[in-house]
Amino acid sequence: MIGEISHFLSLSAALLLSLVLIFNLFFFFNKIHQNQLTLSTRLFNQACWLVFISFGMYVYLAISDDFSIAYIASHSNSQLPAFYKVTSIWSAHEGSMFLWIVFLTAWSILFINSLDKKHPLKKLTLLMLSLIILGFLLFLLLTSNPFERILPFGVLEGADINPVLQDPALAIHPPMLYLGYAGFVISFSFITAYLLNGNFELQWEQDIKNWSFMAWIFLTIGITLGSWWAYYELGWGGYWFWDPVENVALMPWLAATAFIHSLFASSKSNVLKTWTMFLGILIFALSLFGAFIVRSGIIDSVHSFANDPERGLYLLSFSGLITLLALTIFAYRLPLLNSSKLVVTGSKESFLSMNNILMVTSIFSIFLGVTYPLIIESISGEKVSIGPPYYNTIFAPLILIAAIFIMLSVDALWQRSMTLKTLFITMVAPTMASLLSIYLIWQATNIFSILAYIGIFSGSLILFSYLFRTINKKFINKGSAIAHVGLGLLFFAVSMNSILSYEKNLNLAPGQSISVNESVQNFSFKDIRVFKASNHDVISAQVLLLQDGKEISLNPQKRKYATRGQITSESAIHASVLKDTYLTIGDQLENGSWTFSLKINYFIKWIWFSAALMVFGILLTIFKKKPS
Amino acid sequence: MNQSLRLLIVILPILILVFFAKVLLLDEDIKFSNFESKNFPAFELNDLNGDPVKALSLDGIKLVNVWASWCITCLVEHPFLTKLGEKNIQIIGLNYKDSDFKANAWLEKYGNPYLFSIYDPRGDLAFDLGVTGAPESYLIVNNQIVGHIQGEMNQTKWETIFLPLITKAKQGS
Amino acid sequence: MLQVRKNRLWKLVTILFLSAGGISLILFSLNSKLDLFYTPSEMLQADIKSGYRIKLGGMVKNGSVKRDGTIIRFLVTDFIKEVPVIFEGVPPDLFKEDSGVVILGHFLNGTFEAEEIFAKHDENYMPPELTIDEAKL
Numbered sequence: 001m002i003g004e005i006s007h008f009l010s011l012s013a014a015l016l017l018s019l020v021l022i023f024n025l026f027f028f029f030n031k032i033h034q035n036q037l038t039l040s041t042r043l044f045n046q047a048c049w050l051v052f053i054s055f056g057m058y059v060y061l062a063i064s065d066d067f068s069i070a071y072i073a074s075h076s077n078s079q080l081p082a083f084y085k086v087t088s089i090w091s092a093h094e095g096s097m098f099l100w101i102v103f104l105t106a107w108s109i110l111f112i113n114s115l116d117k118k119h120p121l122k123k124l125t126l127l128m129l130s131l132i133i134l135g136f137l138l139f140l141l142l143t144s145n146p147f148e149r150i151l152p153f154g155v156l157e158g159a160d161i162n163p164v165l166q167d168p169a170l171a172i173h174p175p176m177l178y179l180g181y182a183g184f185v186i187s188f189s190f191i192t193a194y195l196l197n198g199n200f201e202l203q204w205e206q207d208i209k210n211w212s213f214m215a216w217i218f219l220t221i222g223i224t225l226g227s228w229w230a231y232y233e234l235g236w237g238g239y240w241f242w243d244p245v246e247n248v249a250l251m252p253w254l255a256a257t258a259f260i261h262s263l264f265a266s267s268k269s270n271v272l273k274t275w276t277m278f279l280g281i282l283i284f285a286l287s288l289f290g291a292f293i294v295r296s297g298i299i300d301s302v303h304s305f306a307n308d309p310e311r312g313l314y315l316l317s318f319s320g321l322i323t324l325l326a327l328t329i330f331a332y333r334l335p336l337l338n339s340s341k342l343v344v345t346g347s348k349e350s351f352l353s354m355n356n357i358l359m360v361t362s363i364f365s366i367f368l369g370v371t372y373p374l375i376i377e378s379i380s381g382e383k384v385s386i387g388p389p390y391y392n393t394i395f396a397p398l399i400l401i402a403a404i405f406i407m408l409s410v411d412a413l414w415q416r417s418m419t420l421k422t423l424f425i426t427m428v429a430p431t432m433a434s435l436l437s438i439y440l441i442w443q444a445t446n447i448f449s450i451l452a453y454i455g456i457f458s459g460s461l462i463l464f465s466y467l468f469r470t471i472n473k474k475f476i477n478k479g480s481a482i483a484h485v486g487l488g489l490l491f492f493a494v495s496m497n498s499i500l501s502y503e504k505n506l507n508l509a510p511g512q513s514i515s516v517n518e519s520v521q522n523f524s525f526k527d528i529r530v531f532k533a534s535n536h537d538v539i540s541a542q543v544l545l546l547q548d549g550k551e552i553s554l555n556p557q558k559r560k561y562a563t564r565g566q567i568t569s570e571s572a573i574h575a576s577v578l579k580d581t582y583l584t585i586g587d588q589l590e591n592g593s594w595t596f597s598l599k600i601n602y603f604i605k606w607i608w609f610s611a612a613l614m615v616f617g618i619l620l621t622i623f624k625k626k627p628s
Numbered sequence: 629m630n631q632s633l634r635l636l637i638v639i640l641p642i643l644i645l646v647f648f649a650k651v652l653l654l655d656e657d658i659k660f661s662n663f664e665s666k667n668f669p670a671f672e673l674n675d676l677n678g679d680p681v682k683a684l685s686l687d688g689i690k691l692v693n694v695w696a697s698w699c700i701t702c703l704v705e706h707p708f709l710t711k712l713g714e715k716n717i718q719i720i721g722l723n724y725k726d727s728d729f730k731a732n733a734w735l736e737k738y739g740n741p742y743l744f745s746i747y748d749p750r751g752d753l754a755f756d757l758g759v760t761g762a763p764e765s766y767l768i769v770n771n772q773i774v775g776h777i778q779g780e781m782n783q784t785k786w787e788t789i790f791l792p793l794i795t796k797a798k799q800g801s
Numbered sequence: 802m803l804q805v806r807k808n809r810l811w812k813l814v815t816i817l818f819l820s821a822g823g824i825s826l827i828l829f830s831l832n833s834k835l836d837l838f839y840t841p842s843e844m845l846q847a848d849i850k851s852g853y854r855i856k857l858g859g860m861v862k863n864g865s866v867k868r869d870g871t872i873i874r875f876l877v878t879d880f881i882k883e884v885p886v887i888f889e890g891v892p893p894d895l896f897k898e899d900s901g902v903v904i905l906g907h908f909l910n911g912t913f914e915a916e917e918i919f920a921k922h923d924e925n926y927m928p929p930e931l932t933i934d935e936a937k938l
Contacts, residue, residue: 074700150703159700298652310784312652320645327641331634365827372831374651383838385856390834394827505871505890568894586891587868595871597891755863758880
């Protein structure tokens, strides 16, 4: 019963949104102007509320174990804690699509109602948002219906969520990510509305600035959570694999980063407006593209959703339509948009302008990496894959250039060239310091990898440049400084991690110990225990390490889940400031001994910390009080 | 210069769209082997009633459907299989890694769309067929495997994947 | 104004130069750093240059997994041909017999030396051990 009502509410929401569009079309052709906006806004708001209530009911269905709903039966189980019953909703395609729509709706209703009713762009923005939400609702209801029933009686017990998905980080990762992707529908719609409207005297940047920053924050958190989860859960000790699914999240992030920088130039100095508009459209277009890639099955990846060409085709057409709509208006209005101001070489604007080019180049490189296998396969039938070697090679020079830009542009002036003197001073000290760091690291570790050293150099360049500015008591915009320091730290930590980390595979019987190397002086496999937990059996190894003079106790486990019989391993991680000691238990051999994989991962904590810094820096920017 | 840039902004996405549409439409789910024109593997198993399955007659057009009582998605595709059976499509079940007691109870409860079901508790025949899970369906024409669907069988997949193969087979004979 | 023209010229030259460099880098990386994907039959038929890193995809043959200390040996099959694989370390959780894998490594002297093993997780995949509690039926 509740399932039917929930389904009905979603259908009604779609209906109301269609009405918004139809009425406005009618009004347009019949030149009726009174109360048009009030009516549209009311219908829109009500449609949004229907979506929320519908989803709320769906959550209730999941919590109350309604296994007559096929999706809930396939992904949940009565034995799951309530929290995971809820999070199971977005563990697969239909439910996560529903969540994505809820977030689109949430951002939209908040934004539309934040606009003053006299705001010239309110109506057009509302129409764009209605169109987009309607499209996704129809996609959900027609091709990926989460409300489908198992007839005639349903099943008595759910299939259980994959135990690997019963994890707090993984449960929160999609909502954060979707909040990020969905948030950029605002800049997309607002800018398109601006272009349609045609009055280019209007200022538009301020209206979407903070909304875009907020969306950027969610996107960053979402990507970081995914990376963090992959690190501690997958047992490989890796945190980024340049997997297509990861790449399609990174592309909007790069576009969003470029956008917020370009927005800065555009509102402060009235240049780069065209770029900013283009980027604002690009972010959401890339988010849509990402959704398409992940859900259509076109790309084979270790974590893509199930194949379904029909869904893929719908998503492709819809995303393509929306994007083309925006881009066509943009292209059409382009001649009218060109600002008369010239960008002075060596000014802050010029760096921001070059940064846009840099970001777009990065996005293009990733896009090429993602599509190249498809191109090759359709031409020669050969199956190839593009992996870390390609991306590392491409990104090394890109991050170097980014670091140089950051170093130079912080001191750059608006609308004026930097003096050669400033240029020299800004460059010399950090460059020298960074080269010295490279030299010291090389001497200390005796490892040389050109790509990694480019990364270390880039990171150091940024860090030292801010250090010297602080020492010289120069003015720094705190939010931006913290965010950039975070980025520099990220470059540094990732590169150090790649040259210093190592792995040792061991084979020991319970009671045995071994000396691994100078750092891990003693590895002692004390005991192995078997016991039962709530919905799984556990095999737990007790290992005592003597590492760098300290005793560390680690308990890697293997778990067998009752409902699926699936076996997962939980790695034991001891995280200290400089490195993570990461232990995974393998299999038992015929002679009773066990295999272990011991990984020492350096600077991992710094990677998470750098993401936190970036988010914190942007938060400061949003909430900083304007000087009166 | 400006004119061509404007055109590029619109044309480029269109080209990308067309490319992906093409890839999507031509994408065949190639998984690990070429099943087309492969002989149905030999086997020695019983059916769900305990009787040995004799020389399985796979002449003509038959559907072999991999199912199990523990498989939720099989329940979802079940009404469609029933409908196919009513249309005189011959379906043979392959009961995969199941208990015969549970399997028979399941058929009793939900209805039996199969001519009979091969009982494969250890998954021997399934392994030879290359089954990766349930449900899965194979289209057999004159003892040759000509089509394969992984996951739920539904109207759309039937129409787009199996039906053309059936039409082709009928024209051939 | 001559100065403006000169500036523009410099800008253009720099952009062209960087673009040429960028495009060369991308093309070079694409062509030399891609991993070719093969099934066992395809790989045995093709002429793989030694030292090339490739991806091998197939099913882990039932009963073929043998462990020797930290070394694992198994066979990857596509039901037409099979390839012996050797790997050192702890494989991912989803690695088991009768299941799909993709392996990254080198094919040398008749054995595939694996550097990394990937086992795919698909939201629709139903592992056979799933059971429904009969008491609740």
